[in-house]
Amino acid sequence: MNAPAVRFGAAALFLLLALPPARAWLEATMTRHMLVQIPLLVAVGVLLGGGLAARVRRALLTAAGGPLGGLTAAAFTSTYWMLPRALDAAVADVWVDAVKFATLPLLVGLPLALAWRPLGAVGRGFVWTNLISMLLFVGWLYVAAPVRVCNSYLTDDQAQAGWAMIQIAGLVFAAWFAALFVGRPRDAQRGAIGDNGLRPTPASRGQPLFR
Known part of the structure; x- marks a missing residue:
């Protein structure tokens, strides 16, 4: 998919989410x-980052202080919007909701899109573990709390959201674990033994026999 189509998709998704009926529902x-x-607002930022030219992506990443700066902004912003007080304020005040609509794409989704590849495997692992731990902690908090933590939602709704977060954390962990380990032995074997069943030689790899 080309960059203009990705940017159009980001804008269309944002406008759809901002429609009063969709927002209220x-x-x-x-x-x-x-x-x-x-998550859909974060996806808007990810799509936006994917639709930018490479030089623009590099300039924005440099302005953000590199991958670590973008990751820090994304971590703090996403954590804030998981807080009960922030959710209450977004429901009660349209201006706070507007801030949420601006910050989640620009300070979470976009920085993640810009920093994802430069982060490397260790940095990406930190993102996944932070997401999983945050979902588990907030989910447990919502399930175990004896009273409402959000004034805008009932206790049953709160517990339902908590259990859903715990289940999603488990699914994310399983998917991440599978992506890390499943298929690696096959890839290693494919690298050790060629498609024709023979072990590749330096010449077959296009490398000189002697250096």
């Missing part, structure tokens, strides 16, 4: 608010 329950609307 997504924010009517804690589960949809936290686990549908917020």
Whole structure:
């Protein structure tokens, strides 16, 4: 998919989420608010970053202080919008909701898109572990809390959102674990033994026999 189409998709998704009926429906329950609307707003920023030219991406990443700066901004911003007080404020005040609509794409999704490859395997692992631990902690908090932590949502809705976050954390961990380890032995074997069943030689790899 070319860059203009990606940028158009980001703009279309953002406008769809900003429509009053869509916004009201997504924010009517804690589960949809936290686990549908917020991730989709982050996806807007990821799409936006993917639709930028390489030189623009490099310039923005440099301005953000490199991959670590972008990752820090994304971590703090996403953590803030998981707080019960932030959710309440977004539901009660349209201006706070507007700030949420601006910061999640620009300070979470876009920095992640810019920094993802430069982060390397260790940095990406930190992102996944941070996401999983945050989902588990907040989910446990919502399930175990004896009272409502969000004034805008009922206790049953709160517990439902908490269990959903715990389940999503498990799915994310399973997918990440599978991506890390499943298929690697096959790839290693494919590298050791060629498609024709023979072990490749330096010449077959296009490398000189002697250096």
